[in-house]
Amino acid sequence: MKHIPVLLKESVDILLAGRKVAGGEGVVVDATFGGGGHSRSLLERSATGVLVVAIDRDPEAVLRGESLVLEFTSRFRLLAGNFADLSPLLDVAGIDKIDGLLLDIGLSSYQLEEGDRGFSFQSEGPLDMRMDPTRGEPAATVVNQADRKTLTGIFRDFGEEPYAVGIARKIVETRIQKPLLTTRSLAGLVEEMVPSYKRSRRHPATRIFQALRIFVNDELYALEQVLNSGLERLESGARMVVISYHSLEDRLVKRIFRQAAKGCVCPPRVPVCGCGQKQKVKILTGRGLRPQNSEIALNPRSRSACLRAVEFL
Ligand SMILES: C[S@@+](CC[C@H](N)C(=O)[O-])C[C@H]1O[C@@H](n2cnc3c(N)ncnc32)[C@H](O)[C@@H]1O
Structure with missing residues (x-):
């Protein structure tokens, strides 16, 4: 099992072209270390004066990264x-301004493929889904304790699931007899609730698992926070790259980038600006970069990826 980094060359090219990093110094933060593919490439392709700081909330990812810390010593720091x-x-960590920020959000193949993490309905495991299993409640608690209305809201808001009402009702009926504690038991229930003629190529449980994962890890809140604090920490000429994997994340990234790329928002008739809003960034990627067919053929998990990048003015 290995995680294949997505849009690796494209993302690292953009980060290395930031003003200070291109000059051979500065700090680049990889806030989603995962299997370390992007961090390794940043370290290998940048000058020795560049410090790479990686972050991951998954203790297993941090443990896996120890070998990279030993290999690159003072040029690389890994934070949990x-x-x-x-x-x-x-x-x-004693760092003020940064010169690059990478967010390759979502899950690594390690997380998806380890059955006991509970992220995937493809393998049997406990319904957990926490990226950091030492914090918060597992998905099983939500599935077995949240009321019908709350479950419906989670499935609708974070999964855009058309059968949210029926699936939530079925969960509440079923768990009275027997709690739903495993990935397969939940996936089986969802399968029963989605009519076969309405199924696409995706497994009918895909949206429900995505919704629970986003809720359990409070993913959209975390993304909004990091985008805003990232914008405050970037130096002039620094770059931020975000790779997202579904429309809820991508919409949020697009909205925050567009807002930061806007200057004054006063109506055109107002002679003197009263809003005080200044343009903070320049958008580098227009409608977003998508993986080439050759990348998708090698790594089907990359197919939904969309990369957006900005440069701080
Ligand atoms: C798609 S993987 C990153 C893969 C990595 N770029 C590579 O090439 O190996 C996403 C990683 O981000 C981590 N992650 C997701 N949300 C996070 C958050 N809010 N804070 C810190 N890490 C997070 C996950 O635990 C996972 O390891």
Whole structure:
């Protein structure tokens, strides 16, 4: 099992072209270390004066990264934590401004393929889904304790699931007899609730698992936090790259980048600007970069990826 980094060359090319990094110095933060593919490439392709700081909230990812710390010694630091806390994490590490920030959000293949993490309905395991299993409640608690209305809201808001009402009702009926504690028991229930003629190529449980994972890990909140604090920490000429894997994340990234790329928002008839809003960034990627067919053929998990990047003015 290995995680194949997505849009690797494209993302690293953009980060290395940031003003200070191109000059051979500065700090680049990889806030989603995962299997370390992007961090390794950043370290190998940048000058020795560039410091790479990686973050991951999954203790197993941090453990896996120890060998990279030994290999690159003082050029590489690996921090355990949630990127929602980017600013405090950087403060503790004694870092003020940064020259690059990479977010390759979502799950690594390690997380998806380890049955006991509970992220995938393809393998049997406990319904956990926490990226950091030492914090918060596992998905089983939500599935077995949340009321019908809350479950419906989770499935609708975070999974855009058309059968949210029926699936939530079935969960509440079923768990009275027997709690739903495993990935396969939940996937089986969802399968029963989605009519076969309505099924696409995706497994009918895909959206429900995505919704629970986003809820359990408070993913959209974390993303909004890191995008905003990242924008505050970037130096002039620094770059931020975000790779997202579904439309909820991508919409959020697009909205925050567009907002930061806007200057004054006063109506055109107002002679003097009263809003005080200044353009902070330039958008580098227009409608977003997608993987080439050759990358998708090699790594089907990359197919939904969309990369957006900005440069701080
Ligand atoms: C798609 S993987 C990154 C893969 C990595 N770029 C590579 O090439 O190996 C996403 C990683 O981000 C981590 N992650 C997701 N949300 C996070 C958050 N809020 N804070 C810190 N790490 C997070 C996950 O635990 C996972 O290891």
